[in-house]
Structure formats: C-alpha cells, structure tokens
Amino acid sequence: MTTNRIPTYPIDSQFLDRWSPRAFSERTLSEDQVLTVLEAARWAPSAANLQPWRFIYGVRGEPEFNTLLSLLVPFNEGWAKHAGALIFITSVSSFDGERPVRSASFDAGAATLALSLQAHKMGLIAHAMGGIEYEKAPLVLNLPDTVRVEAAVAIGYQGEVTSLSEALQQRETPSVRQPLSAIAFKGRFEGEIKSPA
Numbered sequence: 001m002t003t004n005r006i007p008t009y010p011i012d013s014q015f016l017d018r019w020s021p022r023a024f025s026e027r028t029l030s031e032d033q034v035l036t037v038l039e040a041a042r043w044a045p046s047a048a049n050l051q052p053w054r055f056i057y058g059v060r061g062e063p064e065f066n067t068l069l070s071l072l073v074p075f076n077e078g079w080a081k082h083a084g085a086l087i088f089i090t091s092v093s094s095f096d097g098e099r100p101v102r103s104a105s106f107d108a109g110a111a112t113l114a115l116s117l118q119a120h121k122m123g124l125i126a127h128a129m130g131g132i133e134y135e136k137a138p139l140v141l142n143l144p145d146t147v148r149v150e151a152a153v154a155i156g157y158q159g160e161v162t163s164l165s166e167a168l169q170q171r172e173t174p175s176v177r178q179p180l181s182a183i184a185f186k187g188r189f190e191g192e193i194k195s196p197a
Ligand SMILES: Cc1cc2nc3c(=O)[nH]c(=O)nc-3n(C[C@H](O)[C@H](O)[C@H](O)COP(=O)(O)O)c2cc1C
Pocket: 018, 019, 020, 021, 076, 127, 128, 129, 130, 131, 132, 151, 174, 175
C-alpha cells in the first residue's frame, strides 16, 4: 500500500494502491493482456445494460499504436509513447440517431475504472488521458457520428521514474483526496462547491 493514501474508513487495498504513474517501461503488452483488461471493462454496469462503450486499442510495436499516439496532445504523447498499449474509450451517444443515451459517458467511465483495476490486478499500470486531439480523433478512428471520444488510457509495465522529464519526476507520486465530508452529504447537499485543485 502507498503511504500517503490513508482512507477514513477501511476499504479494499486495490482502491488505494491503484494510481496513475506516467513512467512506463517500453515493454510491449500481448494482445491477450490488452483483451483481458478490456474483458473487465465489458462487465461494467451500464444503464439498461446498453453497454454503450466502444474501445479502440493499439499494441506497442504495431502500426495502430503510433496512430493512436498521434491523437494525444503533445504533453501526453511525451510520456505515453513508452506505454505497452493505448486504448481509446468511446461511447455511443445514440443507437437510433434520435434518442440520446443519457448515461453514455457515465457508463464509459465505469468501464474505464473496471479496466484500470483489472490492469492493476495484473501488475500493470494504467493512466487515463483527456488530453486528446478531439477534432482529429473521430476521423482517424473511423467513428460514426453517434460515437463520441471520451478518453484514452495508456497501459503497460511501470518504468523508471528517470525516463520522465524533471518536472514530471516531481509529480510522479500517488495523489491524495479531499475528505469524505467534502463530498458525502446525508439527505441534502450542504457543501460548498470548491475545486480541490
Ligand atoms: C477523464 C480523465 C482524464 C485525464 N486526463 C489526463 C491527461 O490528459 N493527462 C494526464 O497526465 N493525466 C490525466 N488524467 C489522470 C488524472 O490526473 C489522475 O487520475 C488524477 O490526478 C488522480 O490520480 P490517480 O489516478 O493517480 O489516483 C486523467 C484522468 C481522468 C479520469
């Protein structure tokens, strides 16, 4: 368990031990490893069991990996290029082109946590990214109009922190959280909306 993540109530260690490093070793992942991680995402809950998530992946060393890498903003590309695989998380915003799937992003988020925890269980690290070239991505990924890019996730083996720039080395540590009292309210909202950052 990491030392700066202290829960107020006892929870399973996977929730504390999972974090999002940026230092990846350049070790590739097998397609089976990537599909195992996506299998966990497949079993995530979704509204009406619509399973609106769609995943597009590329494994390091194969051409798709570089294509997906080119869809990240330069900041993310700089460290994610060492990952073993990249996964783009997309969601179906409508199945019939008329009625929206209101919870599509919410459901895709649940699937993303599932795959991140599965990766952690497998001794891998996963790092989600919202820093994507959103204009370019749908074209390159061949997405229908009703499919929306939600995020990307870099997965792989953890590498040496020295592979990162000095600035990123400073940030390469598990983050903390705001207190439970700032986010959980009995009966009605009582808080103040403040950004923790
Ligand atoms: C939707 C989403 C978008 C994110 N975008 C980025 C990103 O573009 N670049 C990055 O380095 N980290 C990104 N992160 C990682 C978060 O900063 C990280 O999850 C957060 O600080 C909590 O840290 P932890 O995952 O280590 O617990 C993103 C995470 C999520 C869930």
